[in-house]
Amino acid sequence: MSDHVYKMLELTGSSKTSIEDAVSNAVAKAAESVRNIHWFEVVETRGHVEDGKVAHWQVVLKVGFRLE
Amino acid sequence: MSDHVYKMLELTGSSKTSIEDAVSNAVAKAAESVRNIHWFEVVETRGHVEDGKVAHWQVVLKVGFRLE
Amino acid sequence: MSDHVYKMLELTGSSKTSIEDAVSNAVAKAAESVRNIHWFEVVETRGHVEDGKVAHWQVVLKVGFRLE
Amino acid sequence: MSDHVYKMLELTGSSKTSIEDAVSNAVAKAAESVRNIHWFEVVETRGHVEDGKVAHWQVVLKVGFRLE
Amino acid sequence: MSDHVYKMLELTGSSKTSIEDAVSNAVAKAAESVRNIHWFEVVETRGHVEDGKVAHWQVVLKVGFRLE
Amino acid sequence: MSDHVYKMLELTGSSKTSIEDAVSNAVAKAAESVRNIHWFEVVETRGHVEDGKVAHWQVVLKVGFRLE
Amino acid sequence: MSDHVYKMLELTGSSKTSIEDAVSNAVAKAAESVRNIHWFEVVETRGHVEDGKVAHWQVVLKVGFRLE
């Protein structure tokens, strides 16, 4: 890890099924345009409710990748 | 969303199976007495341990609903 | 609960499958050397990414047990 | 203020014009059903954007009133 | 604790004598209208000063009770 | 909102007249290079003082937009 | 800015009209007895309510000035 520099992006992923899936969606989306993503950190977990049921899980997270 | 006013309630839901289930239980309970729930935010995730295993997931969350 | 005293340990559990599994792994590991674990609190949720996918969920948590 | 007890409600007010107006809308709405509101505290300021302009100011606040 | 759901109320209790008494006053007041209060958490401790002496202790707390 | 992914940018807007104007300036600037901005959140409010008067309001905010 | 040292004071300004006015009142008051005020940071926004309307905006802020 010597003198590498990393950049963090803050994203919100969403999913109808689970918190893990919302995170995975955001990571996959970020990986479309950024290489070398190494880690993520969950910042906040929230969601939308419709008809008394959770309709979408929304997870705010930071993803970190190495600058080349 | 013009000039609507929303109210937030703070609840703790519990479940033997998962974090998502604990949230859903709390949202469903709130929906029994409150209409127009739009969103929730997770405040804290914790749980009870029995015999070295997670016995219950307990999730503190806020639910927001529109005042009529 | 009268005048009992509890101690909290801070641990990080990891899992390839889910947040719940990472918590359970940490609680099970702690239970190998500590008796009377009563509860846990999630402090932070993060993870490693490989090839644009979540490779490991890492959950920082505190576990509380009664001092005898 | 002797031994009075106060209760706080968490609300989100919104307004097209200003932060102050969003707060005032929430306080006025609360005053329709609660007497003796004494103070408020702003918890968070956010808003919606449409076409590159702020469309609504949304202010999360707590209002405190004396229980009778 | 299976699948119970709990609700938290945020209150401010006051007392001329002590922090503990301010908490007890708020809990007692809440118990007049809510059953099944199980726990409280102190959020903030403050107070009024008159003539260079503490005139009232004011404690902001959350009380949690089980929804039936 | 299904499975959309959103990105947040952290900006500081400034204005000689008001907090709202500082926010609007930052949102307008961001909209020059980013489409689909949906919301903002105020992170911090500060400012410069000259000759005992507020010379500029500076508002740190996050803006969120949908990734296409 | 070389090796200057700055001191921060924590103040609460109030106003019947707006958040900005409450800040300006506190800055102006501080400027009566302190020279070289350079910046301020808002710490908290709150206020008093009378008859269901905001009677006073109260803003807690820090002001920073250069020590000579």
Add this chain to the structure above:
Amino acid sequence: MSDHVYKMLELTGSSKTSIEDAVSNAVAKAAESVRNIHWFEVVETRGHVEDGKVAHWQVVLKVGFRLE
């Protein structure tokens, strides 16, 4: 409270007997040199231990007084 401006001082009071006494000591000391103290807020509670017993309670608090 119209357009008054208040100043807050951060103090640490100590006492061999109780948290309340540590607060009262700090408020009394502040009142020796400052008039018009209206309120205090507890920031942190800590203390010294000697021979396995609490030797001193130390309470960090802010006191607010009206600037004349």
Add this chain to the structure above:
Amino acid sequence: MSDHVYKMLELTGSSKTSIEDAVSNAVAKAAESVRNIHWFEVVETRGHVEDGKVAHWQVVLKVGFRLE
């Protein structure tokens, strides 16, 4: 204090009578197995309620002791 190293333990003490007593109970318990405890810091104050009255005060605290 030269180059000493200190370790902090996180404990929860409980008491039927007061916050101070809950802290003292936890410090006394820690002193049974650890020497050189120098200070404590209160992290959280909470408690159990039974029949509308505070049944136990529970104080989460950190105790610091010098490593030999």
Add this chain to the structure above:
Amino acid sequence: MSDHVYKMLELTGSSKTSIEDAVSNAVAKAAESVRNIHWFEVVETRGHVEDGKVAHWQVVLKVGFRLE
């Protein structure tokens, strides 16, 4: 500073020698692709340990630059 808008990036710099060096590395890296960097704020300081010694200092920081 009139009506300028600034953007903040969150980076992690690392160094084998010091916290200051880790910050400087991150700022230098950012300056390769961004002009007008004006300030930075340290968010978190951490590091890697190998063989009981600090192997790398890792500093999470935000850098702010003026949008043109």
Add this chain to the structure above:
Amino acid sequence: MSDHVYKMLELTGSSKTSIEDAVSNAVAKAAESVRNIHWFEVVETRGHVEDGKVAHWQVVLKVGFRLE
């Protein structure tokens, strides 16, 4: 430490060379007008950047001194 009362001042020190030097500058400046400074706590570390290099380290800190 019996019943002493301490006061904290919030300062910002700056230095071209290091974080430690910025702290020392602020402490030395405070010691010109205040006796009995016992401790300091770092609140925030930031700095100015010029030409892609750290030009000044700025450290916000609190210094505590005993009131006589």
Add this chain to the structure above:
Amino acid sequence: MSDHVYKMLELTGSSKTSIEDAVSNAVAKAAESVRNIHWFEVVETRGHVEDGKVAHWQVVLKVGFRLE
């Protein structure tokens, strides 16, 4: 990193010379009794002042090590 479990210890290191040295002292002390220390995180930086100069740097940190 598969399903490893890590434990964090909270320590305070001190040094007459620098923040980095205080961290290194604490890590070295922990390594005397714990194997597999992988990382540390700085929690707080403070220190003692004597005669208007920094006498000791005190750094509170967490160290994380893999449980075997």
